[in-house]
Every structure is written in C-alpha cells, then in structure tokens.
Amino acid sequence: TQSTRPQRLLGAVQKNATRGQPHSVLKAIDQFCTHTEWAMNVGDEKGCILDSVVSEVNPATVLELGTYCGYSTVRIASLLPPHAKLITLEFNPDFAAIARQVIAWAGLEDKVQLVEGASGDWIPKMKEQFGITTFDFVFLDHWKDRYLPDTKLMEECGLLRKGTVLLADNVICPGTPDYLEYIRNSPRYKSQYFKSHLEYTKVEDGLEKSVFQG
Ligand SMILES: O=C(CSCCNC(=O)c1cc(-c2ccc(F)cc2)cc(O)c1O)c1ccc(O)c(O)c1
Numbered sequence: 001t002q003s004t005r006p007q008r009l010l011g012a013v014q015k016n017a018t019r020g021q022p023h024s025v026l027k028a029i030d031q032f033c034t035h036t037e038w039a040m041n042v043g044d045e046k047g048c049i050l051d052s053v054v055s056e057v058n059p060a061t062v063l064e065l066g067t068y069c070g071y072s073t074v075r076i077a078s079l080l081p082p083h084a085k086l087i088t089l090e091f092n093p094d095f096a097a098i099a100r101q102v103i104a105w106a107g108l109e110d111k112v113q114l115v116e117g118a119s120g121d122w123i124p125k126m127k128e129q130f131g132i133t134t135f136d137f138v139f140l141d142h143w144k145d146r147y148l149p150d151t152k153l154m155e156e157c158g159l160l161r162k163g164t165v166l167l168a169d170n171v172i173c174p175g176t177p178d179y180l181e182y183i184r185n186s187p188r189y190k191s192q193y194f195k196s197h198l199e200y201t202k203v204e205d206g207l208e209k210s211v212f213q214g
Pocket residue numbers: 040041042065066067068089090091092117118119120141142143144146169170173174198199
C-alpha cells in the first residue's frame with residue numbers, strides 16, 4: 001500500500017537524524033522538503049524568526065495550534081526552559097501519529113503534550129484539563145479560517161494575559177485575511193509583520209506577531 005507524505009518524512013528523520021538531537025531532526029526534515037518532497041512545515045527561514053520570538057518571550061506555557069509532523073513543535077520545545085510546558089493541538093489523527101514519533105526521536109516528549117482534536121473543542125477545556133491559567137506564547141499554524149475564531153475564543157476563555165505573544169504562520173500564503181484585519185485594527189493587540197517566504201519556496205509569506213494588551 002502507498003505510504004503517505006508524513007510517513008515518508010518520518011522515514012527521512014529516522015534515517016538521517018540522531019536520536020535526542022533536535023537540531024538534526026530539523027535539518028533532516030528541511031533537507032527532505034528541499035530535495036525530495038515539499039511539506040507544510042514552517043521551514044528554516046520562517047523558523048529562524050520563530051526561534052527569535054520564542055527566545056525573546058522565553059515562555060513557561062506554550063500553545064501550538066496545528067502540529068502536522070511536529071517540525072515547529074520540535075523547534076519551539078528545543079528552546080524552552082526546563083519546566084516549561086508546550087501543548088500542541090492536531091485535528092488529523094494520522095498527522096498526530098507521525099508527530100508523536102518525530103517529537104520522540106528528538107527526545108522532547110517530556111516537554112510536549114500532543115492533544116488530538118479540534119482547537120474549537122479543546123481551547124475551552126485548557127484550564128480544567130491541563131491546569132493552565134494563561135499562555136505566554138501561542139503559535140497559530142492550523143486551518144487558516146480558524147485563526148480568528150480561535151483567537152476570539154482564547155480571549156473569551158481568559159487564556160491570554162497582558163503580554164501574551166501570538167505568532168501566526170501563513171498570513172500571506174495561504175493567507176488569513178480576516179485574522180489580519182481583526183488583529184491589526186484591534187486596540188487590544190500590538191502587531192508586527194515579519195516578511196519571509198513560504199517554506200522551501202520563493203513565494204512571499206510572513207509571520208504576524210501580536211502582543212495582547214490585556
Ligand atoms: O493542523 C490542522 C490540519 S490543517 C493544516 C494547517 N496548515 C496548512 O494548511 C498550511 C498550508 C500551507 C500551504 C499549502 C499549499 C500551498 F500551495 C501553499 C501553502 C502552508 C502552511 O505553512 C500551512 O500551515 C488542524 C486543523 C484544525 C484544528 O482545529 C487543528 O487544531 C489543527
């Protein structure tokens with residue numbers, strides 16, 4: 001039977017990366033996606049911007065919306081301080097199954113809680129299920145038409161505090177026009193656009209960093 005792209009990506013990690021070395025996992029995925037098969041990881045160019053924002057925030061609590069194969073999960077978790085918690089939500093069970101193995105290969109399973117299901121269902125349950133009060137950092141990388149409703153939901157559920165940083169992938173390609181319109185015009189956020197390119201291509205894309213003002 002045919003393998004899937006996530007399965008082939010995992011194979012490249014297991015073949016070319018060293019267990020317990022997150023950097024080698026990221027390198028193996030980026031090489032696979034550059035030379036063999038494109039996949040929708042944030043990639044190395046936008047990944048460097050992600051790294052700088054995560055390092056600046058130095059978050060104790062992180063929410064990632066959209067795990068896919070775990071590339072950005074590994075990227076973020078490898079920068080977190082010892083007792084920090086990263087919760088990552090993935091809707092697609094096949095993606096989640098691959099991501100668990102990629103995260104384990106990187107040796108980061110103790111820092112990461114991968115939750116399967118829809119963000120709209122899980123966001124209201126974060127406090128009771130995971131003992132979260134507020135998130136210090138949120139990475140939005142799931143369905144592009146869920147960025148805005150889920151941001152409003154996080155506000156309503158009191159999951160954001162003064163200074164929480166939201167970083168949104170793909171605000172140009174595939175694009176999240178309603179989210180950009182809202183976040184750039186809301187007095188409750190201070191936003192900044194980081195111009196970049198769609199992973200592994202020359203197409204324009206970028207990340208939108210927004211700080212919640214409380
Ligand atoms: O993660 C999911 C499944 S959707 C994958 C989202 N990502 C994309 O669609 C995505 C797509 C592209 C891209 C594709 C084709 C192109 F021609 C150009 C760009 C690039 C990206 O960087 C992306 O992130 C999820 C859904 C619901 C939930 O509630 C949840 O928690 C999670």
